[in-house]
Amino acid sequence: MSKVRVRFAPSPTGALHIGGVRTALYNYLFARHNGGEFLLRIEDTDSQRFVPGAEEYIIESLKWCGIKVDEGVGVGGPHAPYRQSERKDIYLKYALQLVESGNAYYAFDTAEELNALRSACEAKGETFSYDAKSRGSLKNSLSLPAEEVKRRIDAGDQWVIRFKMPENENVEMDDIIRGHITINTSTLDDKVLYKSADALPTYHLANIVDDHLMEISHVIRGEEWLPSLPLHFLLYRAFGWTDSQPLFAHLPLLLKPQGQGKLSKRDGDKFGFPVFPLEWHAPDGEVSMGYRESGYLPQAFVNMLALLGWNPGTEQEIFSMEELCEQFSLEKVSKSGARFNAEKAKWFNAQYMRAASDEFLAGLLLPQLKEAGIDTTAERAADAVAIIKERATFPKDLLDLTIYMFRAPESYDEKSVNKFWKEENVAYMRELREIVADLEVFEKESAEHIVREWIEAGQLPMGKIMNCLRIAIMGIGQGPDIFSICEFIGKEETLRRIDAALAKIQTA
């Protein structure tokens, strides 16, 4: 097999949604798995829909995900340029080649004329199609005399080049994911390949020409392209490139979490969770949230996305990018569309949070502490994080989970106080304060041992005492092991907080 070369070829018409990111990811994984190359090509042949900033957004998204581009926009390469708008000069030649070989023709019908025909047909309950049946009665180089065609072109009339779809021919195609597909050309129309108005090709032509020129070996793209696969097969044949034609794999679509239809860019964040990898500022001022800004770790995001439509057939769920590269195969991609589960996405993030090193998490916590007016060292932050990291789903949870380790409570949770801070318990707290004060070694294990002995010896109410201690130290009724926190804040601070609680809280 020739070298594996795949491409991700988005159109810069807005932010890349997670379906697009998944397509890029699968292309990347396939390339890595096969020792091949991953290219990024920008398909900006629609000048009408171009959105400023979209290309930068795409590049930044891939970077954040850890998807490295080997060749293409942003990195260059032997087939540069990789932006189709910068390649516009090369497409006309290929379009004309098709006209000369009889596979395409000039058409002069205006958009208005065609729209009128469409509405007229619709009114009759029919569908207009520019095809073998209708092309003879429309304005094109097949129906018009040669002089007329020449005159129109010379006069600067606007024209397009359309593919001349063969009549009643079965196109036999193979798709790596979907298997064998047969389509009869009679159901297809004469697609526009090139338009003189902006001297730009349409997707179909540009795509085939560039994939050929860039020596693409596999086209891995969304299922929405399946209906145009026969056209693409026929284009390869018309150009005489069948032998070097890439293999195709059409990925199942990502569906809207609620309602119906495929996920789209316009879905923004109306579902209460992001559909974009990064926060997106649309030109109209609308801001949509991103996975990055919502606190997802890129590894968790990639892991979650990889499993949406693919799995290796084992029960493994947590994969590093390296493992994904190693195990990915198109044969294991499922055929049906996937609706994804926001809860599971959170679960993945929590898994990566708890697996992260204390130092890494401390790096996330430190700025939050600073914001809260707390100055501490990276070591202290790492120690704090070690105590609570399996309780965090997102980086932003870290502050709430550790704040009481750096700052004595300013108020005490009313509900907990009412439940536990009773006269008899407060008496125990006074005793406990003295036991703590007498401790020579202030360390979790030994302190806990001594306190427990005291409780057991006096057959005291363990739960009540511990909860009161928790209220005094943390101000709230829940959290991690209380002795770990006491050890963290130290003996002096522990005593200070107990004294403060004793002085400040009214008995319930």
Next chain:
RNA sequence: GGUCGAUUCGUCUAACGGUUAGGACAAGAGAUUCUCAAUCUCUAAAUAGGAGUUCGAUUCUCCUAUCGACUACCA
């Protein structure tokens, strides 16, 4: 409407014609703990329907239903 595609627990999915149809998220119950999470254990939960092929069908074929994509001088 037409063409194509898809259909396994609520969701993501596993099971190269032979399994008590497996796992994960979510849900429920229990264990554990000083509390809350986490963790562990358990429970409930699915082959869209109907024909056929076969000794045997989640798996192959056909029909129906449902869902989806496409049906632009958009990608």
